[in-house]
Amino acid sequence: MSGPELPESLTGPLADFLRYLASEKRHSVHTSDNYRRDLERLAAWLASQDIHAWSEPGIHHIRGHVANLARSGMGSRSIARHLSSIRRFYQFLLREGLARDNPALDVRAPKTGRPLPKVADVDQVQQLLDTPPEDPLEVRDLAMLELMYSSGLRLAELAGLDLEDLDLRAGEVRVLGKGNKERLLPVGRKAREAIERWLEVRRQLAPEQEPAAFVGQRGRRLGHRGIQTRLARWGLRAGADQPLHPHLFRHSFASHMLESSGDLRAVQELLGHSDIATTQVYTHLDFQHLARVYDRSHPRARRRTGNMNVDDDNNMDDL
Numbered sequence: 429m430s431g432p433e434l435p436e437s438l439t440g441p442l443a444d445f446l447r448y449l450a451s452e453k454r455h456s457v458h459t460s461d462n463y464r465r466d467l468e469r470l471a472a473w474l475a476s477q478d479i480h481a482w483s484e485p486g487i488h489h490i491r492g493h494v495a496n497l498a499r500s501g502m503g504s505r506s507i508a509r510h511l512s513s514i515r516r517f518y519q520f521l522l523r524e525g526l527a528r529d530n531p532a533l534d535v536r537a538p539k540t541g542r543p544l545p546k547v548a549d550v551d552q553v554q555q556l557l558d559t560p561p562e563d564p565l566e567v568r569d570l571a572m573l574e575l576m577y578s579s580g581l582r583l584a585e586l587a588g589l590d591l592e593d594l595d596l597r598a599g600e601v602r603v604l605g606k607g608n609k610e611r612l613l614p615v616g617r618k619a620r621e622a623i624e625r626w627l628e629v630r631r632q633l634a635p636e637q638e639p640a641a642f643v644g645q646r647g648r649r650l651g652h653r654g655i656q657t658r659l660a661r662w663g664l665r666a667g668a669d670q671p672l673h674p675h676l677f678r679h680s681f682a683s684h685m686l687e688s689s690g691d692l693r694a695v696q697e698l699l700g701h702s703d704i705a706t707t708q709v710y711t712h713l714d715f716q717h718l719a720r721v722y723d724r725s726h727p728r729a730r731r732r733t734g735n736m737n738v739d740d741d742n743n744m745d746d747l
Contacts, residue, residue: 435480438471445520466513469497482518483527490514490532498538508537546670547680553577557618559666564629565645569658571619571626572642575601576677578619580685580698582606583674587652589641596620605700613698682710 446464449455455463473493479485490511497507514532521527548556557574561567576586585603593602599615615623626642633647634640640649650658656673663672670676678699686695696707 466510487531490535547683571622574619574622578616579613580681590639686710
């Protein structure tokens with residue numbers, strides 16, 4: 429590797445380890461190269477800390493190395509693999525009597541922040557749902573969109589929906605969620621109207637014995653892939669500024685409900701989350717929305733260019 433030359437006290441045991449992997453463990457050249465790169469990087473860092481023997485590092489040294497990897501931009505999964513290489517190497521050193529313990533044993537890679545779900549804002553959703561259908565299948569597509577946004581259904585819940593699960597007079601839908609947990613959800617007025625229009629059309633497509641609420645052109649239940657394809661098509665026709673997929677409507681439903689009500693427990697129940705921590709991701713989305721409004725509106729938050737106020741939106745993705 430490039431950089432200052434490493435001392436023999438570090439490179440010698442490392443070379444022995446790589447020979448051990450090749451001869452005794454029969455690892456491939458690719459696998460051995462991965463170990464070599466990881467351990468040479470550790471050796472270079474130890475040398476920079478004035479450590480010249482593998483027996484010297486303690487757990488705080490390995491943690492320092494991990495922090496340095498994270499600062500350099502290495503992701504959590506790569507760091508975890510890197511730590512695995514170090515633990516394996518120290519097992520070898522212990523066997524050879526070249527180390528007293530394994531300092532990487534209790535070191536863990538930093539947790540990766542959970543990515544925030546993408547949502548559409550209220551105006552974007554309104555534009556999508558106000559696009560008029562042009563044929564019977566688009567009447568069905570609009571009914572699915574309205575129901576997903578009205579009730580926060582998952583893709584599997586929408587695909588598995590039967591006619592008997594819909595009670596439009598009561599404004600309710602019964603869905604079977606993850607872990608076969610059943611929940612009863614409200615259906616809004618716009619969604620009820622869209623579903624009623626679809627049911628009129630559905631009679632022309634589906635045989636009487638077909639239980640599925642949403643069917644394809646041949647009268648059979650519309651599957652996951654079919655739903656995804658049709659929603660993507662709708663997004664293109666409606667001029668959506670981001671790809672349209674089922675979870676976009678579920679995420680938008682959750683974010684808009686939480687933004688309006690502030691009731692995290694109620695949103696948890698509507699989404700069917702067993703753990704409220706899963707629902708809390710939407711509080712981060714809500715905060716991003718508030719922060720964006722603040723940056724645009726507060727006179728002391730806006731940047732000035734000459735005599736003009738400009739929005740400081742460059743570092744925040746649209747929700």
